[in-house]
Amino acid sequence: MIRALVYRLGxxxxxxxxPSLIRSMPVRADALLPGVYAWATTVxxxxxxxxxxxxxxxxxxxxxxxxxxxxxxxxxxAALGRWLGIHAxxxxxxxxxGQLLRASLPLGSDPLLGTLGxxxxxxxxxxxxxxxxxxxxxxxxxxxxxxxxxxxxAVLGPSVSAISGFGIVGALVLxxxxxxxxxxxxxxxxxxxxxxxxLLLVGGASRVALHRGQRSLSGSGERxxxxxxxxxxxxxxLGLGVLFQVVGR
Amino acid sequence: xxxxxxxxxxxxxLGSVVxxxxxxxxxxxxxxxxxxxxxxxxxxxxxxATNLLRPKAxxx
Numbered sequence: 399m400i401r402a403l404v405y406r407l408g409x410x411x412x413x414x415x416x417p418s419l420i421r422s423m424p425v426r427a428d429a430l431l432p433g434v435y436a437w438a439t440t441v442x443x444x445x446x447x448x449x450x451x452x453x454x455x456x457x458x459x460x461x462x463x464x465x466x467x468x469x470x471x472x473x474x475x476a477a478l479g480r481w482l483g484i485h486a487x488x489x490x491x492x493x494x495x496g497q498l499l500r501a502s503l504p505l506g507s508d509p510l511l512g513t514l515g516x517x518x519x520x521x522x523x524x525x526x527x528x529x530x531x532x533x534x535x536x537x538x539x540x541x542x543x544x545x546x547x548x549x550x551x552a553v554l555g556p557s558v559s560a561i562s563g564f565g566i567v568g569a570l571v572l573x574x575x576x577x578x579x580x581x582x583x584x585x586x587x588x589x590x591x592x593x594x595x596x597l598l599l600v601g602g603a604s605r606v607a608l609h610r611g612q613r614s615l616s617g618s619g620e621r622x623x624x625x626x627x628x629x630x631x632x633x634x635x636l637g638l639g640v641l642f643q644v645v646g647r
Numbered sequence: 648x649x650x651x652x653x654x655x656x657x658x659x660x661l662g663s664v665v666x667x668x669x670x671x672x673x674x675x676x677x678x679x680x681x682x683x684x685x686x687x688x689x690x691x692x693x694x695x696a697t698n699l700l701r702p703k704a705x706x707x
Contacts, residue, residue, distance in 0.1 A: 568667070588675075606697065635687060
């Protein structure tokens, strides 16, 4: 039996030494590491820190196992790899949370850990998406249809990154603040609002960053007069707020 | 002069982020009316910021 085990281990090491497997390691890491992080922060922590039932512990371990197997199989057997790495992993994580809720155990108490876990799940979703390979140039593909090169019309300045980065950071701060809302019903509402407002903020910030200073925009006066209704509404709201504060006191 | 609208647009965007943050802080502190107020102010500020990016007539 030991001989068979050593033989199998040797076969496994041989397979690991295959160049194609080593070449696909970054792809596997993209799919694996965010998932492990999301699992550790949102599944493992509540299971370990509370007296979780045996079934919850079992589903948590199975979820991690499914993720590992999925990431390992995905490059060669895409359908099975995705089924294990996405469907089975998410279903088993949900089953773990279901068991914890059934046992009236908390899913988490630290808002920061919750935020990091949410980011982990977001990165996990991106990790399983199809991306262009690193350092690969689409035009170098042998099946590419050749034509004139299309250089970019403009180069983005540093302020574009700064403004869009501010929008992204603002959206992430809102996601974090949503975890501060402890009332259950309000908490769900806060998360929903944080998601919608975060998307609007990222979209608005990119729009401001990209379109600012473009020649296709009309003059300042015309732009200011066009946005007068919304600015007026904003000023009225701010005025009402000040009035409420003064009268309220 | 066109810079004025650009600067205002960026300032309104910053203002909207601040208003949204204040709204969520108010919601966390169980001040529901304050939360609704700041979320509305944030939405209006964001809308005004994007409305300022009006293209020239016939530019598109």
